[in-house]
Amino acid sequence: MFRILALVATLCAGMTLAVPAADACPMADAKMAAAGDLPKDASLVRYSVEGMTCGSCALKIREVVEQLKGVKMVLVHMDGTMEVAFDDKLTNADAIMASATTAGEYKFKKV
Numbered sequence: 001m002f003r004i005l006a007l008v009a010t011l012c013a014g015m016t017l018a019v020p021a022a023d024a025c026p027m028a029d030a031k032m033a034a035a036g037d038l039p040k041d042a043s044l045v046r047y048s049v050e051g052m053t054c055g056s057c058a059l060k061i062r063e064v065v066e067q068l069k070g071v072k073m074v075l076v077h078m079d080g081t082m083e084v085a086f087d088d089k090l091t092n093a094d095a096i097m098a099s100a101t102t103a104g105e106y107k108f109k110k111v
Helices: 004-011 027-033 055-066 093-103
Strands: 043-050 069-076 082-086 106-108
Touching: 027 055, 043 093, 055 069, 055 082, 055 093, 082 093, 093 106
Parallel strands: none
Antiparallel strands: 043 082, 043 106, 069 082
């Protein structure tokens, strides 16, 4: 048993473990969350978003809201805003906000 521990200690000597910073999310996530053009044939609603700290947060919110039936396009911006184009025959602003809140500890307000 001692030999195994000594071997592991020898192999790990000089190695350092880096813990990623909270804001170390890939910029690609932020770009993807805000990519696209809103369709002109849809209703549009805008929200302020509190609690986003990185592009991965924005992408997570976008992916959750896009699953709602009637949502045509979601853009989540790192300035703390979200724009949603939707078919008002299939969903509404309140349902969109309710869906968005399931993405995590974020706060949304219609603006």
